[in-house]
Amino acid sequence: MAHISFEESIKILSENLPKSKGSEKVFLENALNRVLAKDIIAKFNNPYKETASMDGYAIKYLDQDGELKIIGKNPAGSFEFNKLKSGEAIKTYTGSFMPDGADTLVPIENVEVKGNKLKILKKVEKGFAVREIGEDFKKGDVLIKKGKVIKSAEIGVLASLGIPVVDVVKKPIVSIISTGEEIVDLDSKYEIGQIRSSNNYTLTALARSLGFIGINLGIAGDNKKEIKEKILDGLKNSDVVITTGGVSVGDFDFVKEITSEFEVLFYGVNIKPGQWVMVAKAGEKYIVSLPGFPYSSFVTFLLYALPILESLENKKVTKKIKAKLLHNFVKTNPKYQFVAVNITFDGSFYVDTIGKKQGSSGILTNLINNKALMCLKEGTYELKKGEDVDVLVYDDLFR
Ligand SMILES: Nc1nc2c(c(=O)[nH]1)N[C@H]1C(S)=C(S)[C@@H](COP(=O)(O)OP(=O)(O)OC[C@H]3O[C@@H](n4cnc5c(N)ncnc54)[C@H](O)[C@@H]3O)O[C@H]1N2
Ligand code: MOO
Numbered sequence: 001m002a003h004i005s006f007e008e009s010i011k012i013l014s015e016n017l018p019k020s021k022g023s024e025k026v027f028l029e030n031a032l033n034r035v036l037a038k039d040i041i042a043k044f045n046n047p048y049k050e051t052a053s054m055d056g057y058a059i060k061y062l063d064q065d066g067e068l069k070i071i072g073k074n075p076a077g078s079f080e081f082n083k084l085k086s087g088e089a090i091k092t093y094t095g096s097f098m099p100d101g102a103d104t105l106v107p108i109e110n111v112e113v114k115g116n117k118l119k120i121l122k123k124v125e126k127g128f129a130v131r132e133i134g135e136d137f138k139k140g141d142v143l144i145k146k147g148k149v150i151k152s153a154e155i156g157v158l159a160s161l162g163i164p165v166v167d168v169v170k171k172p173i174v175s176i177i178s179t180g181e182e183i184v185d186l187d188s189k190y191e192i193g194q195i196r197s198s199n200n201y202t203l204t205a206l207a208r209s210l211g212f213i214g215i216n217l218g219i220a221g222d223n224k225k226e227i228k229e230k231i232l233d234g235l236k237n238s239d240v241v242i243t244t245g246g247v248s249v250g251d252f253d254f255v256k257e258i259t260s261e262f263e264v265l266f267y268g269v270n271i272k273p274g275q276w277v278m279v280a281k282a283g284e285k286y287i288v289s290l291p292g293f294p295y296s297s298f299v300t301f302l303l304y305a306l307p308i309l310e311s312l313e314n315k316k317v318t319k320k321i322k323a324k325l326l327h328n329f330v331k332t333n334p335k336y337q338f339v340a341v342n343i344t345f346d347g348s349f350y351v352d353t354i355g356k357k358q359g360s361s362g363i364l365t366n367l368i369n370n371k372a373l374m375c376l377k378e379g380t381y382e383l384k385k386g387e388d389v390d391v392l393v394y395d396d397l398f399r
Helices: 006-015 152-160 199-209 224-237 255-259 294-313
Strands: 023-027 056-059 067-074 088-092 104-107 111-114 117-120 142-144 165-169 173-179 213-220 240-244 263-267 278-282 285-290 319-325 329-331 336-346 348-352 372-376 381-383 388-393
Touching: 006 263, 006 278, 006 294, 056 067, 142 152, 173 199, 173 224, 199 213, 199 240, 199 294, 213 224, 224 240, 224 255, 224 285, 240 294, 255 278, 255 285, 285 294, 294 336, 319 372, 336 388, 348 388
Parallel strands: 067 088, 173 213, 173 240, 240 285, 319 348
Antiparallel strands: 023 165, 056 088, 056 104, 067 117, 111 117, 263 278, 278 285, 319 388, 329 381, 336 348, 336 372, 372 388
């Protein structure tokens, strides 16, 4: 079967992306980084009433010339709505409601007090240090839109609205299975010639680092029954099942046969790494079978599993940006290529491949400290130093 182009694979995938999952309720403390499932609408004005933003005396603006009579105190949290008449002042504190009849607050620094007499030494303009009703938000305002990822300020706004429980989109669950007769897990004895399985650990961690629920389902040998059982097991408890290995042309590449029993969206893409990737639907769920090489499985997870997970939670966790190449780069492979790059920011983004090893897709260590992939369209060509390139950023660049 001829491989399809990268663009074609993305088109097919985007036409088959899932709808976002339903919602669930979480305590506000657990809502950080979750996707809001319903608009948050203010049920009251904040502030509820005109409020002092400094410590001082509430007065009528036109009363600033003569001597005023201090008729009392108005501490924050006192809900007596004091009334103020002409010629009077009420001591009022930061956060206190302004008395009815007062339109201005003269700060303590501007006045002289003798007994209950107040003299204003330095006048202020009308409305000084008074927060308007609804200055922060007004009743009926849509404060946070459905689909927004909840960060610290959203947590604060929800708290200020008195909302202890929030409706958020359920987190997508992705299960990861490594396959291969030669690979062994950490709990098994290692014999020369075997390969310690890294993919199930790397991809579980990658899924979790991007905010999804990653489940490491361990290893299945090159055995159709075992592989199928593990995939079916994964499908029961997760939205997406990832397999690694067993998808190319070897005699023991059974995963592709098992995954083919489902509704295959595509198998084989003209990309480097990852040309043997296979994506299938299993009813509402997905099986994404990635090549076994550690670098290939990492890249293809980002390219094909991540869009499904993002769609399920209705959020984007990767960014596509332009960056300038810090050195010439010769693209020798005609496939659409994804290259691990160092990325730096100095007013613009810059990328380079300094210190990255050249070789097969078996090189996982190139991804240590890596946050981005340079995306190079099909063809062989030379890129010049200073040229703009497309970059897929999958980690926080400023951390
Ligand atoms: N005759 C051909 N051979 C290969 C081709 C080809 O076109 N013709 N394509 C190569 C490419 S490209 C890739 S990518 C691999 C993909 O093969 P599989 O997906 O079937 O992967 P495996 O053969 O099972 O494994 C490949 C490689 O990765 C190691 N591996 C597998 N799983 C893990 C794991 N969990 N942790 C660490 N390392 C793992 C495995 O030992 C192999 O070395 O096919 C090429 N061959
Ligand atoms: O497709 Mo393989 O992942 O190029 O090495």
